[in-house]
Amino acid sequence: MMAVMVFVVSLEVVMRYVFASSLIFASELSRLLFVWVVFLGLALAAASGKEVAIRLLPDLLKAHFRSGLILALVTRSAGISLMLLLAVVNWEFVVANWHRPLNSMPGNAGLFHLPLTIGAVLTAFHLAVGAVEAMLSRAVESPAP
DSSP states (O other): OHHHHHHHHHHHHHHHHHSSOOOTTHHHHHHHHHHHHHHHHHHHHHHTTOOOOOOHHHHHHGGGOSOHHHHHHHHHHHHHHHHHHHHHHHHHHHHHHTTSBOSSSSSBTHHHHHHHHHHHHHHHHHHHHHHHHHHHHHHHHSOOO
């Protein structure tokens, strides 16, 4: 998607400044691809444990929790809840805009909202997998007597 986006934008620049013409679909296609790359990239980052995190609250709470596992589970649960709420609410936008056509390309306006729903569900899944892995690694580190 990134390669197509770079190609279309580069082609649009050449068309505008060399041929004094424009590709009618370039702006809409590049925005659509950008939205898909961002929200699928969010899920990919969560899968590799490199998602963007605001560490202020967990860092403040570290002293109050003896186990880092509890804090990790609380923060991951909050992230999972937020992602699932985002997916459900955004799905309403997908459905509401599915019948609206795009301006310059075949397709519908719901395609702009769909990647957020997909990305949020995939991110929630990867956060849940990370929480399970944290619990399993903790169980292996300190077996019951």
